[in-house]
Amino acid sequence: MAALTLLLQLAVLLLASATINVSAWKQGRATFYGNEPWYWSIHHGSCGYGYQWPDQNTGWDIAALSDAHPEYRGSCGGCYEIKCQSSDIKDGYGQNLNRNGACRDGSSSVIVRTTDTCPCQYQNNYYSNKRWCCGDIDHFDMSVWAFQKLTDMKWGVIPIQYRRVDCGKQPDNKAYLNYDQMFPGEFPPKSQAGNRGDFDWYKYFPKGGYLNSKAGDGSGMVSVDEFLRMTGRGGSRGGDSQAQFGKK
Known part of the structure; x- marks a missing residue:
């Protein structure tokens, strides 16, 4: 009996160690x-x-973490x-910004994956990065797609x-918008566009998309x-413009 009890205790400990604890909620700030x-x-994130394929991992729901954030390393x-x-x-x-009434639904949430850095010192965007990314408040620069699920872009x-969570966690109240309500995404590089046999990714582009992130204008x-013609795939197979962004 003692041996069985010991085995049960070990099993419980192993199960607990395999689970990533969800941390407590903390206060912070987010741009996009x-x-x-x-x-x-x-x-083109620093990680x-x-x-970022829209239907893999957290898709386009990603974030750049401030390099002054205590959990950055x-x-x-x-x-x-x-x-x-x-x-x-x-x-x-130190400027105060009124964001009362800015949330679509304060009880809904989105899961983002860290793929980039919001550097405090960045000469090409000095004023803005100094404004947000230097550690006065824990700061996330969210992708526009994740940000739009929580609020309108106009709020900035x-x-x-x-809180830190396991990447497979599903929120209790998941925030989402339809893809056709979202800002258009960036098509995969031409060199990768034909690597996906199912081509289901095109349904995430109901309004089209951007070919080259370095276009400049x-x-x-x-x-x-x-896009499919340019990559030698012929026309599309339609796509679902009502696919819900972030909701399967």
């Missing part, structure tokens, strides 16, 4: 990027993951659950609650049909 893919692409590939708060928030220069920045946006 990716709506100007010719300048700031979510597919080196390359193109070793953060690549880690996931966070984020929800919007309707309240005031300050920027890094929102106060948030966040946004002129790289084309239809799905044109």
Whole structure:
């Protein structure tokens, strides 16, 4: 009997060690990027993951973590659950910003995967990075697609609650929008476009997408049909413009 009890205790300990604990909710702040893919692409992140397929991992729901964040070191590939708060928030220069009423639903949340860095010191965007990424508040630069699930782009920045979670976690109240309500995404590189045998990814581009994140002026946006022709695949098979972004 004693041996059986010991085995049961060991089994419980092993099960507990295999589970990633969900951390407590913390206060933070979030901006967004990716709506100007010719300048700031979510597919060229500092973690080196390359193109983020919309139907793999957390898809386009990714974030750049401030390099002043206490959990920044070793953060690549880690996931966070984020929800919007309707309240005031300050920027890094001490300016107060009223975000009361900014949230679509303060009880809903989105899971983002860390793929990039929001550097405090960045000369090409000095004022903005200093404003958000230097550690006055825990800060996430979310992809525009994740941000839009929580609030409208017009707000620019929102106060948030966040916590570290397992990347496979599903929120109790999952935030989502239809793909045809979202900002258009960036097509996979031509060299990778034919690697997916099912070609189901095209349904995530009901409004077309951007061919080249380095276009400089946004002129790289084309239809799905044109993109498939340019990559030698012929026309599309239709696609589902009502596919819900983030909701299977």
